Amino acid sequence: MELYNGERPSVFRLLGKYMRKGLYSILTQGPIPTHIAFILDGNRRFAKKHKLPEGGGHKAGFLALLNVLTYCYELGVKYATIYAFSIDNFRRKPHEVQYVMDLMLEKIEGMIMEESIINAYDICVRFVGNLKLLSEPVKTAADKIMRATANNSKFVLLLAVCYTSTDEIVHAVEESSKDKLKSNEICNDGNGDCVIKIEEMEPYSEIKLVELERNTYINPYPDVLIRTSGETRLSNYLLWQTTNCILYSPHALWPEIGLRHVVWSVINFQRHYSYLEKHKEYLK
Numbered sequence: 001m002e003l004y005n006g007e008r009p010s011v012f013r014l015l016g017k018y019m020r021k022g023l024y025s026i027l028t029q030g031p032i033p034t035h036i037a038f039i040l041d042g043n044r045r046f047a048k049k050h051k052l053p054e055g056g057g058h059k060a061g062f063l064a065l066l067n068v069l070t071y072c073y074e075l076g077v078k079y080a081t082i083y084a085f086s087i088d089n090f091r092r093k094p095h096e097v098q099y100v101m102d103l104m105l106e107k108i109e110g111m112i113m114e115e116s117i118i119n120a121y122d123i124c125v126r127f128v129g130n131l132k133l134l135s136e137p138v139k140t141a142a143d144k145i146m147r148a149t150a151n152n153s154k155f156v157l158l159l160a161v162c163y164t165s166t167d168e169i170v171h172a173v174e175e176s177s178k179d180k181l182k183s184n185e186i187c188n189d190g191n192g193d194c195v196i197k198i199e200e201m202e203p204y205s206e207i208k209l210v211e212l213e214r215n216t217y218i219n220p221y222p223d224v225l226i227r228t229s230g231e232t233r234l235s236n237y238l239l240w241q242t243t244n245c246i247l248y249s250p251h252a253l254w255p256e257i258g259l260r261h262v263v264w265s266v267i268n269f270q271r272h273y274s275y276l277e278k279h280k281e282y283l284k
Contacts, residue, residue: 020259024075030270033081033223035245036262037245038064039237042229042253049253055099060255062107071262073155074172075123081158081218083237087167088128101135108141115148122154129163130171133168158218165239168217172240175215176207216240223276224265228254228282244280246272 003082040061047057065082072080084104090097111118111125118125127142134142142161213219221241227233234242248265249256269276 018064020071023259023263027266027270028076031273032076033266033269034077034080035084035220035222035224036077036265037081037218037222037225037238038068039083039225039227039231039235041227041231043255045229046253047107054202054227055103058100058103058256062103064255064257067259068257068262069157071259073123075262075266077155079158079220079222080158081128081160081222081238083163083235084159085129085163086236087133087162087164088236090133101138105135105138105141108138109149111145112148115140115145122151122152124152124156125149125159126156126162129160129161130167131162132195133162142265160218160237163217164236165234167235169212170242172212172215173207176211179212180232221245224248224269226235226250226257228252228257228261244276246276 015095021258028246043061045057046052046060047054050056052060069080085100089100090277097172125145127146131139132141165256218238221243222245224246225234225238225242226248228250232247232249238245240248246265246269248261248268250261
């Protein structure tokens with residue numbers, strides 16, 4: 001049964017947009033988070049709850065993601081980070097992993113097709129994590145959309161794929177330590193081979209905090225982290241970056257997340273803003 005006809009759905013969408021605009025005008029009287037991070041928890045439980053076919057929860061979750069990113073963009077949030085796929089997720093059943101990879105490829109290719117719209121809205125898309133673990137088609141598509149949107153700056157969408165915080169910290173240490181190595185190439189070791197002779201290596205204690213932070217995958221640090229389904233665990237996500245961050249865990253499953261959850265997270269951020277700023281200065 002059709003609930004609407006003609007132009008009614010577009011009228012309702014337009015009305016919703018103007019109502020959000022009025023709400024944002026009130027919220028923006030206070031500080032707005034620069035960076036909001038999300039853990040998309042509850043897609044499979046949503047599918048089970050509503051007796052959806054396999055993959056139905058992830059499809060519903062993708063629609064919820066589009067809405068949430070729209071709210072962030074309209075509100076003036078500069079960065080949004082999505083925990084899209086953990087390295088630990090590779091332990092799931094192979095067909096589940098393949099389904100998520102296929103869905104990811106489908107959505108990235110969709111972004112490539114809408115490249116002109118993404119650029120018109122000045123949105124930069126970045127994939128972060130151990131991207132070597134991605135399948136070749138997904139990695140190629142991700143590289144393409146990153147190159148196409150690299151010069152955009154109004155809104156930066158960070159998609160954490162093949163990511164865990166422990167892997168990120170190891171990566172940051174390895175990259176930082178490379179700067180501490182001074183090497184000299186010797187093109188003849190007596191056997192006709194080229195070898196690298198390490199002349200000097202400064203100890204790890206010489207690595208500065210600022211160097212580690214520069215080499216993490218995700219910057220700047222989030223002001224708010226939202227994890228749906230009522231879970232309060234970080235699940236190996238942004239362990240380094242959430243030392244001065246509001247954590248919000250609504251009981252809604254990810255496909256059920258809506259504008260009210262984003263608004264409440266901003267209000268909560270504004271309530272604690274003075275303390276967060278003082279704590280930030282203390283940590284410097």
